Amino acid sequence: MATIEQAPLDMEKLEAFVFRAVDEVGATLNTALVVMGDRLGLYRALAGAGPLTPSELAERTGTAERYVREWLNAQAAGGYVEYDPESGRYTLPPEQALALTDSESPAYLPGFFQIALGSVIDSPRIADAAQTGEGVGWHQHNHDVFEGCERFFRPGYNANLLDSWLPALDGVVEKLERGANVADVGCGHGSSTILMAKAYPNSTFTGSDYHAGSIETARQRAREAGAENATFEVAPAAGFGGTRYDFVTMFDCLHDMGDPAGAARHVREALAKDGTWMIVEPKAGDRVEENLNPVGRAYYGFSTLLCTPASLSQEVGLALGAQAGEARIRDVVTSGGFTRFRRAAETPFNLVFEARP
Numbered sequence: 579m580a581t582i583e584q585a586p587l588d589m590e591k592l593e594a595f596v597f598r599a600v601d602e603v604g605a606t607l608n609t610a611l612v613v614m615g616d617r618l619g620l621y622r623a624l625a626g627a628g629p630l631t632p633s634e635l636a637e638r639t640g641t642a643e644r645y646v647r648e649w650l651n652a653q654a655a656g657g658y659v660e661y662d663p664e665s666g667r668y669t670l671p672p673e674q675a676l677a678l679t680d681s682e683s684p685a686y687l688p689g690f691f692q693i694a695l696g697s698v699i700d701s702p703r704i705a706d707a708a709q710t711g712e713g714v715g716w717h718q719h720n721h722d723v724f725e726g727c728e729r730f731f732r733p734g735y736n737a738n739l740l741d742s743w744l745p746a747l748d749g750v751v752e753k754l755e756r757g758a759n760v761a762d763v764g765c766g767h768g769s770s771t772i773l774m775a776k777a778y779p780n781s782t783f784t785g786s787d788y789h790a791g792s793i794e795t796a797r798q799r800a801r802e803a804g805a806e807n808a809t810f811e812v813a814p815a816a817g818f819g820g821t822r823y824d825f826v827t828m829f830d831c832l833h834d835m836g837d838p839a840g841a842a843r844h845v846r847e848a849l850a851k852d853g854t855w856m857i858v859e860p861k862a863g864d865r866v867e868e869n870l871n872p873v874g875r876a877y878y879g880f881s882t883l884l885c886t887p888a889s890l891s892q893e894v895g896l897a898l899g900a901q902a903g904e905a906r907i908r909d910v911v912t913s914g915g916f917t918r919f920r921r922a923a924e925t926p927f928n929l930v931f932e933a934r935p
């Protein structure tokens with residue numbers, strides 16, 4: 579019988595790995611603490627307030643001092659707030675204040691933590707599914723996944739969609755200004771739909787998603803925003819209504835679909851001859867080794883807990899994963915009958931593709 583020789587243990591490497599894990603457990607717990615600080619208004623009360631004691635912060639937020647003191651110490655240990663031992667006061671530095679409280683900033687983070695926490699909360703279900711190979715649908719998740727997704731993606735769309743992504747497409751802005759017929763497929767809570775609808779009042783927008791709960795929220799958001807040229811329907815990507823669209827968009831959802839090639843065929847049928855399909859996908863290289871970095875790590879994590887099970891829960895279950903990369907997206911798109919495909923724009927977090935018949 580062949581014996582497998584064990585590599586000798588490097589005790590220094592072992593110790594370094596254990597201490598790195600300590601840091602990561604702290605970071606994992608901090609996901610819940612950030613959501614707690616966001617929900618209780620702790621960051622908002624600290625922002626711009628100068629140094630505060632735990633009891634001052636508790637008083638300003640209507641919370642219990644003992645909890646707030648412990649939360650502040652965890653935040654200080656993680657570098658989220660600064661602690662002054664002389665005065666016993668805690669300060670939120672301006673950079674952290676911006677990233678944790680300014681929902682208009684592209685650096686806004688609470689949604690990222692909220693969707694991560696929601697994903698972790700549902701992870702026992704994913705572990706069960708991994709034993710059988712069954713899927714877990716997007717609609718089967720908890721509220722933090724839906725709302726966290728909306729709050730996570732919206733700052734990036736606000737920062738890039740109108741100023742960089744749409745202008746990078748051939749002739750689309752001119753059409754939107756004149757008045758175009760647009761379908762935003764897999765729109766979730768509709769943040770991309772509403773952003774475009776407000777910017778282009780001569781155009782009409784139909785957001786669709788297979789998840790009825792998300793569409794209900796999208797309708798409410800559109801009413802609140804006064805986006806009268808945006809309507810919403812519950813429909814799968816392979817069956818959304820309407821024809822001769824000038825422009826079809828998919829934001830961070832093609833890889834979540836069970837049958838993205840079927841969706842591509844339907845987009846091709848629903849699109850006008852000279853129409854454009856814009857596909858926004860998570861930034862990824864084609865090869866695994868290109869994605870072994872912090873952004874890839876977060877996306878592979880979401881992909882394991884959300885995207886891959888979502889696709890497996892649907893017919894075909896292609897399970898592209900959130901790190902599919904350009905080559906696989908191109909294959910899916912061209913299999914749907916599109917003859918032109920190019921990368922039109924990118925950010926550190928997203929790839930933006932233009933597909934034309």
Ligand SMILES: C[S@@+](CC[C@H](N)C(=O)[O-])C[C@H]1O[C@@H](n2cnc3c(N)ncnc32)[C@H](O)[C@@H]1O
Nearest residue numbers: 716764765766787788789814815829831834835
């Ligand atoms: C990661 S979320 C992105 C939502 C939204 N586009 C955004 O950027 O905020 C993925 C969305 O795809 C939707 N989805 C998944 N499979 C779908 C399908 N086959 N047809 C339509 N929508 C689908 C989910 O319901 C979910 O709203």
